[in-house]
Amino acid sequence: MAIEHAAVQVVRKPWGIGDLHPWSSIDVAGDPVGELWFQRTHKHAAIPALLLKLLFTSEPLSIQVHPDDEFARSIGLPNGKTEAWYILAAAPGARVALGLKRRLTPQALRAAIRDGSIADLTQWRPVAKGDIIFVPAGTIHAIGAGIVLAEIQQRSDTTFRLFDYGRQRELHEKSAVAVSDAGPVQPETGPxxxxxxxxxxxxxxxxxxxxxxxxxxxxxxxxxxxxxxxxxxxxxxxxxxxxxxxxxxxxxxxxxxxxxxxxxxxxxxxxxxxxxxxxxxxxxxxxxxxxxxxxxxxxxxxxxxxxxxx
CATH class of the missing domain: 2.60.120.10 (Jelly Rolls)
Structure with a gap:
């Protein structure tokens, strides 16, 4: 039995922001904050199945994909990562990417990762306060700049990057191709x-x-x-x-x-x-x-x- 005021874990990211108000009174001194993770307060409490976060973006995040449960377990992980975003605030012109403009073969997706053309093949859409976006495992996606959102997800931090805007971080071509549903997304069911x-x-x-x-x-x-x-x-x-x-x-x-x-x-x-x-x-x-x-x-x-x- 538990009723807990969730603790907050600060995650600093180069694409984060320096002022979290009104969403948090945490003093952001030093590197910008990109994420706040809500955690149980009791040290020895059971780990929840879900993870709740707030994300703050001043730059676009990498184009990425997450594995489903089956693939995750095949590489020794407990589960995959399906997530959803609720837009709390969005600057004019803010957008997210969800799925691709057209379906690609595994060979074409691999080539698009290698030459960077995957950035032009993702399907971007504008977002506004109050929007809800469902991101099933296997969906190629990205979050643009100027957004504050709440993310609810399976508790996993497994991410395969396809494009990273020249940030010199590793891309995960083999795994990304293996787990991606490399095509347009299906229409979402309304509230x-x-x-x-x-x-x-x-x-x-x-x-x-x-x-x-x-x-x-x-x-x-x-x-x-x-x-x-x-x-x-x-x-x-x-x-x-x-x-x-x-x-x-x-x-x-x-x-x-x-x-x-x-x-x-x-x-x-x-x-x-x-x-x-x-x-x-x-x-x-x-x-x-x-x-x-x-x-x-x-x-x-x-x-x-x-x-x-x-």
Whole structure:
């Protein structure tokens, strides 16, 4: 049983930034910060299946790809890396790359990595605040400059680089060709409303990501029977004994907690292992748990609020 105000690990990157406000009050002295990793606070706690991060970019990141579970295990790793990005802020003209403009054979992909033409073959798209982008393992991708995003991913740091803008780091041609789905991406399924307070943004085998929008001065019950991460992106709330404001995260597993929402309401991201949204995770004060045990497709479509067992 655990309810923890997540600790923050600072990861410095040359493509990061020097001012993290309003997402963090950490004093960024020295090298720029590219990532904040949210971690459990207890030293000997079990390692969660998911990793929650904030990324800050002043330059484009490398064009890269991650392995799926099968390939990762074939090289002795516990799992692959599927991820998703929620755009928290984006400068005018900010963009990300997802997939390729056309399908390449393994031989053509290898040649494009060697001569650098892969940079012109990636499919770039503009992004804006509130966008959600799903990046399945095997998808060639990149994050451009001028973006702040929340990343939810399988807990893995295995990355194969295809292009790195002359940064003189190693490229991973053989592995990248082996794991890449070297073509355009499939259209994403749109967000789906679960209740008036909860919208499923991503539903995948590895994780579910919800946007939660809790009204001002409301009270909720959170019942999480599996690991659940909550990241505050607007407003304030108190979860158990933990005060949350923008950029704070809470980890909860095998426990129940109350949520008291502040005078300005609270919007946040909530993530937990997939494959399906759990209908009974968040319950408004005074509501009955009559929907507990329903499948996601049976979730109420009106203003009814349900308990969610994440």
């Amino acid at each position: 789906r409303r679960i209740t008036t307070a909860r919208t499923a943004l991503i539903t995948s085998q590895h994780f579910v990501i919800e946007l939660i929008d809790l009204p001002a001065n409301s009270n909720w019950a959170l019942n999480a029977d599996r690991e659940t991460w909550i990241l505050a992106i607007e407003g304030r709330a108190r979860i158990g004994s933990t005060n949350m404001s923008v950029g704070d995260a809470v980890f909860i597993e095998g426990d129940r907690s109350g949520i008291e929402v502040g005078a300005d309401g609270m919007r946040g991201l909530m993530a937990y292992p997939g494959p399906d949204p759990v209908v009974a995770l968040l319950q408004g004060a005074g509501e009955l748990t009559k929907y507990a045990g329903m499948s996601a497709g049976d979730a109420p479509k009106s203003s009814e609020t349900v308990e969610v067992q994440a």
